[in-house]
Amino acid sequence: MATLIAPPNHSPQEDAESLNKAFQGWGTDERSVIAILGHRNVHQRQQIRRAYEEIFHEDLVKRLESEIRGDFEKAVYRWILEPADRDAVLANVAIRNGMNYHIIVEISCVLSPEELLAVRRAYLNRYKRSLEEDVAAHTSGHLRQAKMNADRIGLVYGYLYKIRNPIELLLLGLVTAYRYIGDEINAKLAQSEAEILHEAVKEKKGSQEEAIRVLSTRSKTQLIATFNRYREIHGTSITKKLLDEASDEFQKALYTAIRCINDHVKYYEKVVRNAIKKVGTDEDALTRVVVSRAEKDLKVISEVYYKRNSVLLEHAVAKETSGDYKHFLLTLLGKQE
Amino acid sequence: MATLIAPPNHSPQEDAESLNKAFQGWGTDERSVIAILGHRNVHQRQQIRRAYEEIFHEDLVKRLESEIRGDFEKAVYRWILEPADRDAVLANVAIRNGMNYHIIVEISCVLSPEELLAVRRAYLNRYKRSLEEDVAAHTSGHLRQAKMNADRIGLVYGYLYKIRNPIELLLLGLVTAYRYIGDEINAKLAQSEAEILHEAVKEKKGSQEEAIRVLSTRSKTQLIATFNRYREIHGTSITKKLLDEASDEFQKALYTAIRCINDHVKYYEKVVRNAIKKVGTDEDALTRVVVSRAEKDLKVISEVYYKRNSVLLEHAVAKETSGDYKHFLLTLLGKQE
Numbered sequence: 001m002a003t004l005i006a007p008p009n010h011s012p013q014e015d016a017e018s019l020n021k022a023f024q025g026w027g028t029d030e031r032s033v034i035a036i037l038g039h040r041n042v043h044q045r046q047q048i049r050r051a052y053e054e055i056f057h058e059d060l061v062k063r064l065e066s067e068i069r070g071d072f073e074k075a076v077y078r079w080i081l082e083p084a085d086r087d088a089v090l091a092n093v094a095i096r097n098g099m100n101y102h103i104i105v106e107i108s109c110v111l112s113p114e115e116l117l118a119v120r121r122a123y124l125n126r127y128k129r130s131l132e133e134d135v136a137a138h139t140s141g142h143l144r145q146a147k148m149n150a151d152r153i154g155l156v157y158g159y160l161y162k163i164r165n166p167i168e169l170l171l172l173g174l175v176t177a178y179r180y181i182g183d184e185i186n187a188k189l190a191q192s193e194a195e196i197l198h199e200a201v202k203e204k205k206g207s208q209e210e211a212i213r214v215l216s217t218r219s220k221t222q223l224i225a226t227f228n229r230y231r232e233i234h235g236t237s238i239t240k241k242l243l244d245e246a247s248d249e250f251q252k253a254l255y256t257a258i259r260c261i262n263d264h265v266k267y268y269e270k271v272v273r274n275a276i277k278k279v280g281t282d283e284d285a286l287t288r289v290v291v292s293r294a295e296k297d298l299k300v301i302s303e304v305y306y307k308r309n310s311v312l313l314e315h316a317v318a319k320e321t322s323g324d325y326k327h328f329l330l331t332l333l334g335k336q337e
Numbered sequence: 338m339a340t341l342i343a344p345p346n347h348s349p350q351e352d353a354e355s356l357n358k359a360f361q362g363w364g365t366d367e368r369s370v371i372a373i374l375g376h377r378n379v380h381q382r383q384q385i386r387r388a389y390e391e392i393f394h395e396d397l398v399k400r401l402e403s404e405i406r407g408d409f410e411k412a413v414y415r416w417i418l419e420p421a422d423r424d425a426v427l428a429n430v431a432i433r434n435g436m437n438y439h440i441i442v443e444i445s446c447v448l449s450p451e452e453l454l455a456v457r458r459a460y461l462n463r464y465k466r467s468l469e470e471d472v473a474a475h476t477s478g479h480l481r482q483a484k485m486n487a488d489r490i491g492l493v494y495g496y497l498y499k500i501r502n503p504i505e506l507l508l509l510g511l512v513t514a515y516r517y518i519g520d521e522i523n524a525k526l527a528q529s530e531a532e533i534l535h536e537a538v539k540e541k542k543g544s545q546e547e548a549i550r551v552l553s554t555r556s557k558t559q560l561i562a563t564f565n566r567y568r569e570i571h572g573t574s575i576t577k578k579l580l581d582e583a584s585d586e587f588q589k590a591l592y593t594a595i596r597c598i599n600d601h602v603k604y605y606e607k608v609v610r611n612a613i614k615k616v617g618t619d620e621d622a623l624t625r626v627v628v629s630r631a632e633k634d635l636k637v638i639s640e641v642y643y644k645r646n647s648v649l650l651e652h653a654v655a656k657e658t659s660g661d662y663k664h665f666l667l668t669l670l671g672k673q674e
Contacts, residue, residue, distance in 0.1 A: 113461075117454060117515075120515045121515075124450075124515070124517050124518075128517055128519055128521060129517055130514070130515055130516055130517050130554055130556075131515075132513075132514070132515070132553075132554050133517070133554035133555065136550045136554055137554075172510075173509075176469075176513030176514070176515070177467070177469070177513070178454075178457045178458075178461070178467055178468075178469070178513070179467055180461050180465055180466055180467050180470070181461075182465055184465060213473045216469075217467055217469050217470035217473050217474075218470065219467075
């Protein structure tokens with residue numbers, strides 16, 4: 001269930017004109033911006049963008065960027081985009097910021113197969129490169145660098161190449177996945193692949209590649225059956241096991257992938273919880289979850305948050321944020337004026 | 338340019354009824370089947386299927402399977418399907434028949450990014466598994482088997498895992514690719530990646546994975562620039578080099594991928610040439626090219642064939658095939674009655 005409150009009837013033209021009015025004069029009337037955009041669904045927002053372009057011959061997104069600032073600007077910018085386009089931007093920022101691969105994993109594993117394809121399409125349109133191209137270029141960049149140095153100083157050539165970066169393979173597998181959607185479960189496969197995952201958890205040599213194959217090709221239903229089988233065999237969930245034992249980046253990425261596939265609501269609750277708990281608050285993470293889920297299942301995430309923390313999510317957000325940014329997030333969280 | 342001759346006006350109902358009449362009595366009137374289906378484009382064929390279903394409450398494809406036989410049946414069956422569905426079938430047959438990976442490479446590298454996605458979608462719908470799932474399961478099957486035996490007899494566990502199957506990685510990369518389509522060329526990249534490909538040709542250790550990354554993520558325009566750069570640096574084309582030096586299956590797959598990306602018309606001409614030259618003729622390959630390209634560029638392939646062999650393709654086909662199968666191929670090749 002969504003938290004967004006959007007009126008069924010709105011006039012894109014009136015909205016565009018009200019926004020333009022909010023931009024006039026000294027400073028911007030942020031409250032009006034929030035009152036409008038914070039109460040419009042994805043289709044309505046696109047209509048407003050088009051109406052604004054037609055009336056004022058100016059891109060609303062560009063205008064907003066010049067009118068508002070900081071976390072508020074970032075949140076409004078992400079919010080106004082269509083979901084696939086927004087995820088393309090989030091992925092690109094994650095790649096450029098030293099490869100925050102958890103966000104890449106999150107996008108790949110939470111979205112439906114068709115939604116993921118839409119993100120890849122949006123990424124191509126926006127950046128003129130494929131998502132997997134950028135992921136591959138950025139994850140293995142330091143390996144290639146190492147190789148060239150080796151050449152220069154005359155080391156045995158092939159050696160450094162062999163140090164595979166399993167995270168690259170995992171990310172590429174997840175990002176390019178196009179899974180079957182269906183309820184069929186193969187119990188025998190769940191059994192054998194639970195063991196493959198267990199080997200990857202225990203860091204058996206070579207087991208990583210098998211785990212990647214399983215996680216990037218099986219349907220989500222099948223994978224959840226595999227995770228359940230794992231718990232039956234080992235008496236603890238694979239995510240608990242990974243949390244206790246994860247020793248390297250690959251295992252941490254594995255952990256994120258499994259959580260996103262298994263129960264993305266619980267996953268998002270934890271992202272929000274950590275973002276709020278963090279000293280100084282992780283605004284990027286908080287914005288990402290609120291903006292991405294407000295039209296989908298933020299209400300459910302919010303309920304799980306309350307159950308887990310005995311604090312209302314909107315109270316926690318209100319406590320940790322301020323100003324227009326706070327006001328905007330609370331609006332998307334469904335807080336009535 | 339296509340070779341198919343299809344009248345702009347046809348009545349799907351009349352066609353369905355004529356086909357049904359051709360099925361009546363003792364034996365099938367194959368000439369009528371060819372006269373109708375061999376002169377209908379993809380949309381018309383789907384209309385006929387729907388009309389047949391409505392009028393006779395029977396799937397035309399199933400009925401055809403029970404009416405006709407052998408190479409002719411196979412050709413008609415492949416022809417009647419929509420292109421994405423046909424390629425899904427071709428890919429599945431290739432996987433089941435001991436992994437004929439050249440067909441997987443061909444489908445992945447000749448099709449446009451959106452066409453390839455459509456094949457993956459059709460594959461999911463038809464087989465309830467993803468294409469990459471089946472490719473991964475079949476290419477690395479024997480490695481997993483080896484691993485289990487090693488466990489049983491107590492060999493060092495991780496060792497056999499390490500023997501990566503680079504063909505698996507190449508096929509997965511190509512099958513899941515979603516390339517950028519655009520004319521931009523990065524000359525510096527073409528230079529450095531021509532060298533990466535050269536290392537893979539020379540079988541430098543570890544170079545395979547880099548070559549896979551290049552071939553499965555770059556745009557076709559960029560890759561063609563890279564192949565051209567290769568020729569400038571090394572004085573010979575990369576495909577010529579591979580043809581002379583290819584020593585293993587991975588390099589042969591690389592060869593196919595590069596040919597398909599570089600110039601699929603020349604690639605198809607060679608497939609047809611080899612199919613015809615082969616003792617006994619390779620009907621599967623011949624059918625595949627004629628059926629897949631008749632509505633696209635079979636005329637161009639045919640012209641290139643004539644230039645190369647000084648024999649008209651339809652004469653060569655007529656010489657090597659017979660009966661209804663021959664008649665059907667010639668019809669698709671645009672031979673007038």
